[in-house]
Amino acid sequence: xxxxxxxxxxxxxxxxxxxxxxxxxxxxxxxxxxxxxxxxxxxxxxxxxxxxxxxxxxxxxxxxxxxxxxxxxxxxxxxxxxxxxxxxxxxxxxxxxxxxxxxxxxxxxxxxxxxxxxxxxxxxxxxxxxxxxxxxxxxxxxxxxxxxxxxxxxxxxxxxxxxxxxxxxxxxxxxxxxxxxxxxxxxxxxxxxxxxxxxxxxxxxxxxxxxxxxxxxxxxxxxxxxxxxxxxxxxxxxxxxxxxxxxxxxxxxxxxxxxxxxxxxxxxxxxxxxxxxxxxxxxx
Amino acid sequence: xxxxxxxxxxxxxxxxxxxxxxxxxxxxxxxxxxxxxxxxxxxxxxxxxxxxxxxxxxxxxxxxxxxxxxxxxxxxxxxxxxxxxxxxxxxxxxxxxxxxxxxxxxxxxxxxxxxxxxxxxxxxxxxxxxxxxxxxxxxxxxxxxxxxxxxxxxxxxxxxxxxxxxxxxxxxxxxxxxxxxxxxxxxxxxxxxxxxxxxxxxxxxxxxxxxxxxxxxxxxxxxxxxxxxxxxxxxxxxxxxxxxxxxxxxxxxxxxxxxxxxxxxxxxxxxxxxxxxxxxxxxxxxxxxxxxxxxxxxxxxxxxxxxxxxxxxxxxxxxxxx
Ligand SMILES: Nc1ncnc2c1ncn2[C@@H]1O[C@H](COP(=O)(O)OP(=O)(O)OP(=O)(O)O)[C@@H](O)[C@H]1O
Ligand SMILES: [Mg+2]
Numbered sequence: 001x002x003x004x005x006x007x008x009x010x011x012x013x014x015x016x017x018x019x020x021x022x023x024x025x026x027x028x029x030x031x032x033x034x035x036x037x038x039x040x041x042x043x044x045x046x047x048x049x050x051x052x053x054x055x056x057x058x059x060x061x062x063x064x065x066x067x068x069x070x071x072x073x074x075x076x077x078x079x080x081x082x083x084x085x086x087x088x089x090x091x092x093x094x095x096x097x098x099x100x101x102x103x104x105x106x107x108x109x110x111x112x113x114x115x116x117x118x119x120x121x122x123x124x125x126x127x128x129x130x131x132x133x134x135x136x137x138x139x140x141x142x143x144x145x146x147x148x149x150x151x152x153x154x155x156x157x158x159x160x161x162x163x164x165x166x167x168x169x170x171x172x173x174x175x176x177x178x179x180x181x182x183x184x185x186x187x188x189x190x191x192x193x194x195x196x197x198x199x200x201x202x203x204x205x206x207x208x209x210x211x212x213x214x215x216x217x218x219x220x221x222x223x224x225x226x227x228x229x230x231x232x233x234x235x236x237x238x239x240x241x242x243x244x245x246x247x248x249x250x251x252x253x254x255x256x257x258x259x260x261x262x263x264x265x266x267x268x269x270x271x272x273x274x275x276x277x278x279x280x281x282x283x284x
Numbered sequence: 285x286x287x288x289x290x291x292x293x294x295x296x297x298x299x300x301x302x303x304x305x306x307x308x309x310x311x312x313x314x315x316x317x318x319x320x321x322x323x324x325x326x327x328x329x330x331x332x333x334x335x336x337x338x339x340x341x342x343x344x345x346x347x348x349x350x351x352x353x354x355x356x357x358x359x360x361x362x363x364x365x366x367x368x369x370x371x372x373x374x375x376x377x378x379x380x381x382x383x384x385x386x387x388x389x390x391x392x393x394x395x396x397x398x399x400x401x402x403x404x405x406x407x408x409x410x411x412x413x414x415x416x417x418x419x420x421x422x423x424x425x426x427x428x429x430x431x432x433x434x435x436x437x438x439x440x441x442x443x444x445x446x447x448x449x450x451x452x453x454x455x456x457x458x459x460x461x462x463x464x465x466x467x468x469x470x471x472x473x474x475x476x477x478x479x480x481x482x483x484x485x486x487x488x489x490x491x492x493x494x495x496x497x498x499x500x501x502x503x504x505x506x507x508x509x510x511x512x513x514x515x516x517x518x519x520x521x522x523x524x525x526x527x528x529x530x531x532x533x534x535x536x537x538x539x540x541x542x543x544x545x546x547x548x549x550x551x552x553x554x555x556x557x558x559x560x561x562x563x564x565x566x567x568x569x570x571x572x573x574x575x576x577x578x579x580x581x582x583x584x585x586x587x588x589x590x591x592x593x594x595x596x597x598x599x600x601x602x603x604x605x606x
Binding site: 015017018020021025028029030107108109111112113114115116117118119122123279281282283 | 338341342343344345362363366367369371373374375377378379380381382389390391392393394395396398400439
């Protein structure tokens with residue numbers, strides 16, 4: 001008896017359905033929306049607090065840009081972004097990226113995805129894309145909610161940049177998107193690290209905590225002047241470096257350096273994740 | 285084995301071994317599952333059934349040995365093989381926050397060969413087949429044990445399959461569900477699908493399967509068609525009678541070792557093992573019993589059940605090996 005090869009007859013799709021499914025599962029989880037809602041609270045609280053305190057801040061007092069919020073509502077989202085970057089964003093990214101593989105393993109759904117068969121490399125790619133999409137969603141949440149609440153509570157008009165020049169509202173929207181892009185790209189290295197850690201365990205909480213911890217450790221190392229030689233290699237080094245995007249003309253050089261560094265982290269940690277996951281015994 | 289005989293096997297393993305850090309969970313097993321069979325994979329808890337199934341499906345890498353599934357080497361040809369295999373491994377698993385239907389959609393998207401166009405129909409057909417249509421919109425986290433089990437089976441049926449691998453499919457099912465699974469398995473077999481089903485419920489395997497293998501402590505201790513497996517065991521003579529002690533002495537005269545197997549006052553039953561090579565003609569027993577005045581209410585010569593065979597091969601002990 002010859003073995004009929006039924007696979008020849010079946011057409012193989014590029015497999016984008018799995019990506020669609022990943023995004024829809026991610027964004028149908030209450031947890032995802034709770035985190036985005038918490039992210040949205042940052043600009044809201046910030047704007048309300050500034051609005052309620054009558055006293056004018058001296059320039060440079062408080063977080064960067066905070067002194068400008070009262071003059072122009074568009075600065076709410078920038079300030080909120082600066083506030084969220086060190087801990088809050090890494091916390092939510094850590095939850096999503098740490099959950100990628102470990103969460104499926106913990107539920108036991110990993111074995112069914114692999115038996116379907118999802119393909120281990122394809123699954124990793126889709127999971128990374130899902131985490132990246134969450135980064136974008138989180139930074140856009142800061143931007144959109146910040147702009148709305150800023151427009152609601154404060155005057156909106158031409159923006160005076162850090163360098164003193166003034167740009168129109170349309171130009172400022174463009175700059176805001178550039179900042180969101182910068183922050184999203186900044187977080188991709190952390191996503192890849194979380195993905196790798198997630199392949200090491202079937203306890204998602206452990207992977208989440210380890211990912212968040214690494215981002216904090218990296219920032220602490222980045223703050224120690226004694227370790228200056230190490231600083232160019234830290235994935236958190238450029239996290240707050242988007243001031244250049246708000247000068248005239250926009251200075252994209254740090255964006256480039258940062259993107260390159262994140263790309264390096266993605267390459268290394270994705271390779272590590274694949275090396276670990278490709279041959280891993282799935283026993284959960 | 286010739287090449288054509290090997291091609292007739294849906295699952296063919298040689299020397300398949302899996303060592304965990306401290307123990308050998310599966311120890312050089314040679315599985316031969318004929319195409320079109322309903323193959324029962326029996327064994328006590330911890331004997332290595334699930335570990336074997338994980339290797340067959342490419343979830344874990346064998347420490348040693350070779351596997352062919354549907355004629356192709358695993359795990360090298362995993363991408364060709366697995367779309368033709370439906371599986372339930374170590375119980376069902378789902379996203380508790382998704383509905384039953386959404387869970388099936390999710391798993392179906394993972395199969396690159398599954399068409400998006402036919403997905404809703406295929407999902408509904410699978411739900412219908414396991415009787416979950418009415419609960420399809422409920423969150424899987426709110427499912428009962430048996431409903432989860434049914435959803436797990438539905439997941440294995442999302443596409444037309446050449447092989448179904450079902451690890452303890454009736455676990456947690458009610459009697460109707462159990463019967464339904466049995467009927468499902470029969471209907472797959474009628475369609476020509478090979479079904480590989482692990483279980484420790486022997487009665488179930490006896491009712492469902494055409495072939496079986498018995499695992500014990502990581503090794504296969506018996507394998508073949510059900511008749512071959514039973515035939516290798518001894519047969520018994522059973523006598524139901526109120527005159528148990530007279531019956532025992534009559535049987536003892538033939539050199540048998542009778543025992544009271546049903547010490548129930550109302551329905552005493554005496555049974556004895558018949559020696560395998562028969563110098564004794566079993567047909568002489570009943571006349572002798574009647575002649576001795578034994579009131580025989582029931583009498584039979586029975587082949588060993590699979591259960592007796594199973595216990596004989598895997599040991600009486602209840603404790604799982606460490
Ligand atoms: N991840 C693991 N690490 C170490 N040992 C394991 C692992 N998984 C299984 N084992 C061991 O392998 C042996 C076989 O386990 P397996 O799950 O295959 O048994 P089983 O036949 O499916 O049992 P059951 O009928 O209870 O489902 C057991 O002794 C178990 O302890
Ligand atoms: Mg098992």
